[in-house]
Amino acid sequence: MNVQPIDAVRVTTGHRGKLLLADVSPGCRELTYVFKIKSSARSEKVQEMLQLIEKGCHTINSLKNPVPVSGKLIHNGREIAAA
Numbered sequence: 001m002n003v004q005p006i007d008a009v010r011v012t013t014g015h016r017g018k019l020l021l022a023d024v025s026p027g028c029r030e031l032t033y034v035f036k037i038k039s040s041a042r043s044e045k046v047q048e049m050l051q052l053i054e055k056g057c058h059t060i061n062s063l064k065n066p067v068p069v070s071g072k073l074i075h076n077g078r079e080i081a082a083a
Contacts (some may be wrong), residue, residue: 031063 073080
């Protein structure tokens with residue numbers, strides 16, 4: 001099966017939030033992707049493969065089922081409080 005990399009990823013977002021021009025979330029409102037697969041495999045097998053990819057992908061699953069996000073700021077080897 002000749003599996004190409006993801007052909008397209010589209011993110012829908014508002015640039016006012018991204019550029020901090022307004023008091024709105026800089027997060028995206030929608031994320032879509034396209035797999036283009038050239039294969040002699042039956043469509044059912046390709047669909048099964050996609051289901052396994054989506055089931056096992058940590059990025060897709062983290063976006064669909066949000067998880068807590070935390071971070072640290074370490075400056076010159078010393079942890080300091082992030083703003």
